[in-house]
Amino acid sequence: MIDSESLFLTSSTSEAYACIFKLLCDPGDTVLVPRPSYPLFEFLAKLESVKLDAYRLTYHPGIGWQIDMEHVKSLTTPRTRAIILVNPNNPTGSYIKPHEIEAITAWCSRQNLAIIADEVFLDYAAASSPSKAASTAGNADVLTFTLSGISKILGLPQLKLGWVQVNGSEKILKAACCRLEMIIDTYLSLSTPVQIALPELMKTRQFFQNQVIARIETNFSCLQKACPPAGIRIFLRDNSSRLTHLHNTDARIQQSVAIRRMSLLMPSLGRHRWELFFYQ
Numbered sequence: 542m543i544d545s546e547s548l549f550l551t552s553s554t555s556e557a558y559a560c561i562f563k564l565l566c567d568p569g570d571t572v573l574v575p576r577p578s579y580p581l582f583e584f585l586a587k588l589e590s591v592k593l594d595a596y597r598l599t600y601h602p603g604i605g606w607q608i609d610m611e612h613v614k615s616l617t618t619p620r621t622r623a624i625i626l627v628n629p630n631n632p633t634g635s636y637i638k639p640h641e642i643e644a645i646t647a648w649c650s651r652q653n654l655a656i657i658a659d660e661v662f663l664d665y666a667a668a669s670s671p672s673k674a675a676s677t678a679g680n681a682d683v684l685t686f687t688l689s690g691i692s693k694i695l696g697l698p699q700l701k702l703g704w705v706q707v708n709g710s711e712k713i714l715k716a717a718c719c720r721l722e723m724i725i726d727t728y729l730s731l732s733t734p735v736q737i738a739l740p741e742l743m744k745t746r747q748f749f750q751n752q753v754i755a756r757i758e759t760n761f762s763c764l765q766k767a768c769p770p771a772g773i774r775i776f777l778r779d780n781s782s783r784l785t786h787l788h789n790t791d792a793r794i795q796q797s798v799a800i801r802r803m804s805l806l807m808p809s810l811g812r813h814r815w816e817l818f819f820y821q
């Protein structure tokens with residue numbers, strides 16, 4: 542059960558990031574972000590004069606993407622203020638596993654860092670995906686900001702409504718909530734009509750999400766059927782918008798199979814639109 546005193550509405554998740562950076566950081570302070578991840582972080586941080594350091598997510602066959610904890614530790618300096626977790630991550634679609642949340646929480650507690658947990662895609666677990674991690678909204682061990690919004694959970698980015706739930710030890714929590722409220726109230730950017738409409742809009746949640754999940758499942762099973770167990774594949778969309786593909790047994794790809802040489806291959810693809818997948 543979430544205490545409404547710890548919940549703040551913003552005009553988007555992006556604005557929530559900006560408010561949290563204002564709250565936690567002085568100019569030049571650092572926040573750790575996953576790589577690969579969502580490219581807007583770079584701009585959101587720069588606009589607040591915050592520096593980002595990217596910690597590695599590494600891919601392990603059979604296990605999936607994992608946080609490189611040693612890298613997180615090596616990047617932490619006295620100017621580090623927070624670690625961003627994106628759960629599930631964009632673009633890898635990977636969930637943070639419970640033991641990883643524990644390890645990050647323990648590290649943040651030791652180093653006096655906050656967690657900024659982006660859960661905008663948490664609702665979209667496909668039936669075929671491994672069990673998803675729980676929300677960090679109940680994480681009281683360190684100062685934790687959990688973010689989401691209707692841009693993703695209802696597919697309504699234009700309506701501009703997001704939120705932050707704040708958690709932490711009682712003493713820090715009060716001060717953090719007071720100051721965050723001050724920052725958000727300074728702008729008051731959230732419109733009244735969308736706040737009034739929210740309860741009605743939320744009724745469409747399941748209907749919308751079922752369609753997205755069904756589409757993800759269909760796309761995923763098509764890809765699984767199309768792709769043999771390992772390799773590099775390029776999908777070409779020709780002028781009749783037919784989707785064709787080249788597998789790495791194709792002579793043109795064999796000539797240039799090293800990933801770093803892919804750019805040499807591209808000109809031969811002419812004016813086709815192409816999509817490139819690496820998979821294991």
Ligand SMILES: Cc1ncc(COP(=O)(O)O)c(C=O)c1O
Binds near residue numbers: 554579659690691
């Ligand atoms: C991981 C992640 N966080 C946040 C956002 C931004 O959400 P909003 O539209 O609420 O600003 C996006 C948008 O694509 C995203 O991918």
